[in-house]
Amino acid sequence: MESKKTLWMLDLPRGVWSSLIPLYAFDEEEAWCEAQRWAIRNEIPLPDSAALVHFPHGFTVHHRTIPGTLKG
Numbered sequence: 001m002e003s004k005k006t007l008w009m010l011d012l013p014r015g016v017w018s019s020l021i022p023l024y025a026f027d028e029e030e031a032w033c034e035a036q037r038w039a040i041r042n043e044i045p046l047p048d049s050a051a052l053v054h055f056p057h058g059f060t061v062h063h064r065t066i067p068g069t070l071k072g
Helices: 028-041
Strands: 004-014 017-025 051-055 059-061 064-066 069-071
Touching: 004 028, 017 028, 028 051
Parallel strands: none
Antiparallel strands: 004 017, 004 051, 004 069, 059 064
16 A cells, blocks of 8 residues: 655744644654754744644645645
C-alpha cells in the first residue's frame, strides 16, 4: 500500500489574527518536525501557542483547492 502525506495547517497566533502555514506529513510527529524546519527557514520562533490542525481531505480557500493528500 502506498503511503500518502496529508495536509496539516500550522496555526500561528499573531495578536488578534493567526497565520496558517500549509505542511504535508505522514503523521503529527512529522508535521511538528516540518513546522520546526519551516520556522528555522523563516527565522521565526514557534510560540507555545502554535497548533497543528489536520485536514486529511483538504479544503477550499477563495476558489483554490489545497489538496488533502500528497504521494510520499
